[in-house]
Amino acid sequence: MEIAYYPGCSLKQSSALYDLQSRRIFSELGVALKEIEDWNCCGATSAGKVDDFLAMAMPARNIGIAEAAGYQEIVIPCSACYSRTLVAQQRLADDARLKAEVNTGFAKKMNGGIKVSSILEVLIARIEAGALKPKLRRKFRRLKPVCYYGCMQTRFPYTVPVPDDVENPQGMETVLGALGVKAIDWNHKTFCCGASAAVNDPETSLNLMGRIMTEAIDRGANCFVATCPMCQLNLDAHQDAFCRRIGIEERLPVFFITEVIGAAMGISPESLQVDRHFIDGTTLLKELDGDER
Amino acid sequence: MTGPGLEFTPESAKPFLQEVMERSGQKLTACYQCRRCAAGCTVGDETGFFTPNILIRNVILGDRETALSNPLVWKCVSCYTCGTRCPNDIQTARITETLKKMAKEAHIDPLQPKVAAFHDSFLESGLRWGRVNEMELMGVYECRNILRDARDGNYDAIIDELKGQARLGMAMFKLKRMHTGFMMAKGRKEIKALYKKAKQRRQAPAGMNP
Numbered sequence: 416m417e418i419a420y421y422p423g424c425s426l427k428q429s430s431a432l433y434d435l436q437s438r439r440i441f442s443e444l445g446v447a448l449k450e451i452e453d454w455n456c457c458g459a460t461s462a463g464k465v466d467d468f469l470a471m472a473m474p475a476r477n478i479g480i481a482e483a484a485g486y487q488e489i490v491i492p493c494s495a496c497y498s499r500t501l502v503a504q505q506r507l508a509d510d511a512r513l514k515a516e517v518n519t520g521f522a523k524k525m526n527g528g529i530k531v532s533s534i535l536e537v538l539i540a541r542i543e544a545g546a547l548k549p550k551l552r553r554k555f556r557r558l559k560p561v562c563y564y565g566c567m568q569t570r571f572p573y574t575v576p577v578p579d580d581v582e583n584p585q586g587m588e589t590v591l592g593a594l595g596v597k598a599i600d601w602n603h604k605t606f607c608c609g610a611s612a613a614v615n616d617p618e619t620s621l622n623l624m625g626r627i628m629t630e631a632i633d634r635g636a637n638c639f640v641a642t643c644p645m646c647q648l649n650l651d652a653h654q655d656a657f658c659r660r661i662g663i664e665e666r667l668p669v670f671f672i673t674e675v676i677g678a679a680m681g682i683s684p685e686s687l688q689v690d691r692h693f694i695d696g697t698t699l700l701k702e703l704d705g706d707e708r
Numbered sequence: 709m710t711g712p713g714l715e716f717t718p719e720s721a722k723p724f725l726q727e728v729m730e731r732s733g734q735k736l737t738a739c740y741q742c743r744r745c746a747a748g749c750t751v752g753d754e755t756g757f758f759t760p761n762i763l764i765r766n767v768i769l770g771d772r773e774t775a776l777s778n779p780l781v782w783k784c785v786s787c788y789t790c791g792t793r794c795p796n797d798i799q800t801a802r803i804t805e806t807l808k809k810m811a812k813e814a815h816i817d818p819l820q821p822k823v824a825a826f827h828d829s830f831l832e833s834g835l836r837w838g839r840v841n842e843m844e845l846m847g848v849y850e851c852r853n854i855l856r857d858a859r860d861g862n863y864d865a866i867i868d869e870l871k872g873q874a875r876l877g878m879a880m881f882k883l884k885r886m887h888t889g890f891m892m893a894k895g896r897k898e899i900k901a902l903y904k905k906a907k908q909r910r911q912a913p914a915g916m917n918p
């Protein structure tokens with residue numbers, strides 16, 4: 416099975432490990448990710464703040480490319496890219512004039528009929544098709560994760576078809592459940608980490624992340640699991656800073672969902688590049704290595 | 709307890725409200741001040757509780773000055789929590805995004821200059837090459853900050869900022885999370901040409917639109 420794949424800028428740079436892991440995990444699950452040709456930046460959250468036309472046109476071009484290549488579905492692991500693309504497709508479907516206007520500029524016109532999927536949707540579909548079970552080698556009984564969704568995976572600035580509950584999503588819990596891991600319930604799963612505020616307004620962002628960390632610790636979690644590269648990088652790279660501010664001694668690894676799945680499949684943390692985290696996650700995964708199925 | 713009297717001049721309030729509603733796509737007049745948005749606003753603590761409902765009331769009353777320059781416009785993290793919960797589907801993030809643009813057009817200095825510098829740099833970078841190169845983005849963004857701080861004589865701020873970025877940059881480099889190659893998309897030409905056309909159309913006098 417082949418589906419179109421939009422990595423976006425961060426999966427090609429600071430979160431290249433997520434790109435590698437996604438390709439590996441999906442190939443284990445029988446899905447070949449086909450990176451669309453000559454894709455461009457989706458504009459992320461900045462486009463909406465600077466120019467609305469670009470916020471529509473940038474993702475629209477990528478949709479056109481995927482459609483022209485004959486794909487029915489495109490998977491977008493980065494939450495920001497996923498949100499921008501899903502919103503652009505819906506808004507242009509609702510505004511024929513704007514759609515015609517952006518299409519005048521594209522070699523590959525966008526139609527708007529492709530299914531835009533988050534990484535969780537595709538994972539859950541493969542799990543339901545029975546592709547995961549035969550691949551599992553380990554059971555992480557002592558892994559106590561809190562699932563962190565952030566904003567862009569669940570809430571949208573425009574009415575779009577959403578696959579999960581907005582206030583209390585369950586997609587990651589479902590995937591972890593299929594691995595035999597029970598996630599801890601908590602309140603901050605969709606609370607914002609500040610996203611780019613970590614760069615341009617650290618005061619705000621560190622406060623927000625401090626609140627996320629405080630509850631994770633209070634609930635007895637021993638790691639975070641995330642799907643968004645921005646959330647992962649923020650909670651990981653700035654963890655020392657926000658923990659110091661509020662006097663938290665503990666540190667929690669921030670895993671991509673693909674890392675937990677990969678580890679459960681028996682893939683070594685090194686070959687998944689878990690050693691590229693700021694907060695060490697390799698040790699925890701190795702400690703749990705004894706949990707044979 | 710008494711507060712300052714609210715002033716309302718419909719003639720000046722209406723065009724401003726209309727512009728914000730049109731550009732943000734949000735029906736501000738539907739707001740009935742239930743404050744559900746206020747209860748959940750992520751940055752409530754950071755804005756001194758200048759909450760979405762207050763911003764909306766300011767726009768409706770035509771208080772242009774406050775609406776274009778207040779903590780919420782610059783601290784809002786576009787998390788869409790308020791809009792998801794609003795019984796009238798009002799997305800305040802779209803309003804703060806619109807007010808940022810209007811403030812820029814009116815040459816009002818942003819309360820959080822780094823926020824403005826970041827988003828401008830990001831979009832420029834994405835547009836220039838078709839993809840955002842993180843190293844270039846951070847370079848352009850920091851240049852903007854340095855120029856501004858130098859103009860204002862904030863030399864300590866420049867040093868602090870560079871120290872912080874250098875520390876993070878080194879850590880990222882060690883962990884191989886810094887990408888040194890350069891990315892481009894050929895299709896950037898298509899988007900640039902479209903953007904130019906759209907801009908010209910917007911600037912054309914009314915009646916000239918096709």
Ligand code: SF4
Binds near residue numbers: 738760797
């Ligand atoms: S939740 Fe909606 S209707 Fe209620 S105060 Fe906020 S913006 Fe107004």
Ligand code: SF4
Binds near residue numbers: 783
């Ligand atoms: S979108 Fe902005 S205004 Fe609304 S809850 Fe989030 S931070 Fe507050």
